[in-house]
Amino acid sequence: MVVGIVGYGAHIPRRRIKVEEIAKVWGADAPSYKRGLELLQKSVPALDEDTITLSVEAARNAVARSGIDPKDIGAVYVGSESHPYAVKPSGVTVAEAIGANPDCHCADFEFACKAGSEGMFVAYGLVKAGLIKYGMGIGADTSQGAPGDALEYSTAAGAAAFIMGADEDRVIATVDETFSFMTDTPDFWRREHMYYPAHGGRFTGEPAYFRTVTGAARGILEKANLKPKDFKYAVFHQPNGKFPKRAAKILGFSFEQIDVGRLVPWLGNTYSGSSPMGLTAILDVANPGDRILMCSYGSGAGSDAFVFTVRDRVREVRDLAPRTRCLLDENVTFVEYGEYAKMRRKIRLAEK
Amino acid sequence: MPTARSWRAYPQTYRLEAARCSKCGKAFFPPRLVCNKCNGRQFEHFDMKRTGKVVTHTIIRTPSDEFSGQAPFALGIIQMDDGPRLTSQIVDVPLEDVRIGMPVKLEFRRVSSEGEAGAIQYGHKAVPARD
Numbered sequence: 001m002v003v004g005i006v007g008y009g010a011h012i013p014r015r016r017i018k019v020e021e022i023a024k025v026w027g028a029d030a031p032s033y034k035r036g037l038e039l040l041q042k043s044v045p046a047l048d049e050d051t052i053t054l055s056v057e058a059a060r061n062a063v064a065r066s067g068i069d070p071k072d073i074g075a076v077y078v079g080s081e082s083h084p085y086a087v088k089p090s091g092v093t094v095a096e097a098i099g100a101n102p103d104c105h106c107a108d109f110e111f112a113c114k115a116g117s118e119g120m121f122v123a124y125g126l127v128k129a130g131l132i133k134y135g136m137g138i139g140a141d142t143s144q145g146a147p148g149d150a151l152e153y154s155t156a157a158g159a160a161a162f163i164m165g166a167d168e169d170r171v172i173a174t175v176d177e178t179f180s181f182m183t184d185t186p187d188f189w190r191r192e193h194m195y196y197p198a199h200g201g202r203f204t205g206e207p208a209y210f211r212t213v214t215g216a217a218r219g220i221l222e223k224a225n226l227k228p229k230d231f232k233y234a235v236f237h238q239p240n241g242k243f244p245k246r247a248a249k250i251l252g253f254s255f256e257q258i259d260v261g262r263l264v265p266w267l268g269n270t271y272s273g274s275s276p277m278g279l280t281a282i283l284d285v286a287n288p289g290d291r292i293l294m295c296s297y298g299s300g301a302g303s304d305a306f307v308f309t310v311r312d313r314v315r316e317v318r319d320l321a322p323r324t325r326c327l328l329d330e331n332v333t334f335v336e337y338g339e340y341a342k343m344r345r346k347i348r349l350a351e352k
Numbered sequence: 353m354p355t356a357r358s359w360r361a362y363p364q365t366y367r368l369e370a371a372r373c374s375k376c377g378k379a380f381f382p383p384r385l386v387c388n389k390c391n392g393r394q395f396e397h398f399d400m401k402r403t404g405k406v407v408t409h410t411i412i413r414t415p416s417d418e419f420s421g422q423a424p425f426a427l428g429i430i431q432m433d434d435g436p437r438l439t440s441q442i443v444d445v446p447l448e449d450v451r452i453g454m455p456v457k458l459e460f461r462r463v464s465s466e467g468e469a470g471a472i473q474y475g476h477k478a479v480p481a482r483d
Contacts, residue, residue, distance in 0.1 A: 052474065
């Protein structure tokens with residue numbers, strides 16, 4: 001049985017803020033942030049955009065590319081660390097908006113930046129088990145960094161949605177292998193009722209991100225009996241521009257292999273949407289037969305890795321919805337820090 | 353909008369579900385029980401394509417409390433490509449750039465919420481169609 005992606009879609013808010021604009025407010029040295037983090041700008045959600053709205057738009061793009069009846073989607077999983085409600089699922093609103101309910105299993109996942117790949121993994125597993133015909137996994141976030149913190153330069157908003165299915169004639173990329181790597185590594189967290197997350201500074205690097213990402217990537221390469229040279233593309237979680245480049249180098253992947261899916265310098269870190277959005281950008285240009293490695297990362301910490309092989313149908317469906325690079329580069333508006341602070345609800349208003 | 357009332361309108365606010373008269377083909381949003389063109393009472397429900405054009409618009413500078421944090425904003429009548437017209441906020445565009453005839457797409461957005469602790473109402477808002 002062939003199981004894989006039958007539809008995919010992304011969505012990105014139109015507003016952006018430049019690194020210089022944030023650095024100016026906090027007296028920071030913009031060139032050193034740009035050089036150190038390899039970030040130029042990030043997306044900014046409007047007041048009326050949140051994880052649910054971004055998920056719905058990405059899900060609609062995935063449905064458009066799949067060509068399926070949304071009623072056949074048996075599961076909708078939304079992975080995010082910024083669900084609008086503490087108690088009330090995001091998935092049901094997405095399912096209702098795309099017309100997949102009520103005969104549909106919904107759940108929200110949380111695992112820092114890894115929640116999107118969790119939804120993809122579970123949807124894939126249920127399809128492979130024969131429990132559902134199609135399953136949707138979404139990674140979406142409107143992530144927040146504390147004002148002035150290093151995270152503020154990267155925390156961004158975006159979403160990617162994938163529909164998994166087993167239709168021989170609909171699959172656009174087969175899932176050939178999966179592997180997950182998990183340890184208890186407290187590099188980043190947000191306690192209950194806290195508005196902004198806290199992190200372990202440099203501890204987020206070597207013992208957290210790099211150990212976990214390389215552990216998952218090496219694990220899946222060994223399990224699938226593949227080497228980096230067997231892949232046309234690879235996408236690793238992108239908290240900044242530097243980390244995925246270094247992870248690729250450690251593992252033996254070239255910059256050319258990660259370049260297409262490396263959106264972070266212009267997009268920022270979309271947390272649960274990060275590596276899934278990179279995968280959408282790759283599927284936008286990949287050719288049949290190309291092999292893709294995707295490796296997410298979520299603080300706390302864990303990585304889900306997938307090996308995909310692209311099939312012919314990708315060419316037929318990729319232009320049925322906006323390509324990710326178009327969403328990233330076109331119709332963009334740059335905002336100043338004041339508007340950004342309003343949009344991100346960083347300003348405390350008078351109570352009425 | 354009270355939660356129960358908004359819940360009853362989900363087919364329209366979430367999916368733009370309209371109704372087409374089975375007898376004469378006229379489309380209505382929101383759906384109605386009797387066709388005002390041919391008095392037909394049989395309708396087929398369908399989700400409208402989310403594309404259309406601005407028929408007319410205005411700028412709201414002093415809105416009701418529910419929308420006070422969003423002012424000023426553009427409000428317009430949108431001629432949907434599927435036939436019906438609807439009223440929608442027009443967002444993601446400078447107010448001075450909103451034009452009659454401007455092609456728009458309806459995107460899923462937060463519309464209002466019952467304060468910081470209340471339910472969030474979702475629906476659609478018009479954004480400029482991508483070039």
